[in-house]
Amino acid sequence: xxxxxxxxxxxxxxxxxxxxxxxxxxxxxxxxxxxxxxxxxxxxxxxxxxxxxxxxxxxxxxxxxxxxxxxxxxxxxxxxxxxxxxxxxxxxxxxxxxxxxxxxxxxxxxxxxxxxxxxxxxxxxxxxxxxxxxxxxxxxxxxxxxxxxxxxxxxxxxxxxxxxxxxxxxxxxxxxxxxxxxxxxxxxxxxxxxxxxxxxxxxxxxxxxxxxxxxxxxxxxxxxxxxxxx
Numbered sequence: 001x002x003x004x005x006x007x008x009x010x011x012x013x014x015x016x017x018x019x020x021x022x023x024x025x026x027x028x029x030x031x032x033x034x035x036x037x038x039x040x041x042x043x044x045x046x047x048x049x050x051x052x053x054x055x056x057x058x059x060x061x062x063x064x065x066x067x068x069x070x071x072x073x074x075x076x077x078x079x080x081x082x083x084x085x086x087x088x089x090x091x092x093x094x095x096x097x098x099x100x101x102x103x104x105x106x107x108x109x110x111x112x113x114x115x116x117x118x119x120x121x122x123x124x125x126x127x128x129x130x131x132x133x134x135x136x137x138x139x140x141x142x143x144x145x146x147x148x149x150x151x152x153x154x155x156x157x158x159x160x161x162x163x164x165x166x167x168x169x170x171x172x173x174x175x176x177x178x179x180x181x182x183x184x185x186x187x188x189x190x191x192x193x194x195x196x197x198x199x200x201x202x203x204x205x206x207x208x209x210x211x212x213x214x215x216x217x218x219x220x221x222x223x224x225x226x227x228x229x230x
Contacts, residue, residue, distance in 0.1 A: 059111030124161035135173035175220035
């Protein structure tokens with residue numbers, strides 16, 4: 001087994017979590033009784049788990065696209081949902097609550113920002129441009145708040161940025177890489193494929209490439225003097 005020398009100065013690796021695709025058919029509903037959709041492939045139960053894990057009661061939760069599932073989960077958990085809005089450039093970015101509350105009262109005070117990449121106004125091939133976008137989301141956080149970025153999902157149509165590029169850009173923006181959470185889009189097979197005597201199904205292909213079976217969620221923590229002292 002690989003050993004770590006006591007004088008090893010390499011940075012500590014962030015822990016890895018995992019969201020399994022639910023095996024049940026139950027879906028949470030909104031206040032009107034309508035079933036909530038996935039947040040770009042992430043089940044509503046997992047969205048609620050993220051909000052419960054990374055915020056506390058009374059926190060503001062912002063999401064870049066105003067997704068109804070995020071808003072419903074935040075309200076159910078006694079958080080205040082809002083939208084992180086841009087005007088086509090990264091700064092300024094400001095929160096705008098769903099219920100019309102003044103944006104000024106919650107600026108720089110969100111406990112959690114949920115964002116998706118790629119986006120139409122961000123060049124994910126440019127680390128500097130990506131870093132500016134991440135920094136603009138960081139500015140919405142309260143001391144000790146968290147930014148969760150969902151990769152290969154959202155409103156953009158550009159090439160998805162590699163996870164390592166997003167992590168490097170986040171560090172440049174002053175964020176601490178906190179956790180990596182793959183979220184499965186399909187159920188795991190009931191039998192380990194290499195031990196199943198039945199012929200294995202051919203995996204679905206699009207354009208000669210395997211269909212993506214998971215989304216990557218990367219979690220970053222806001223690092224500020226106030227958060228360090230706490």
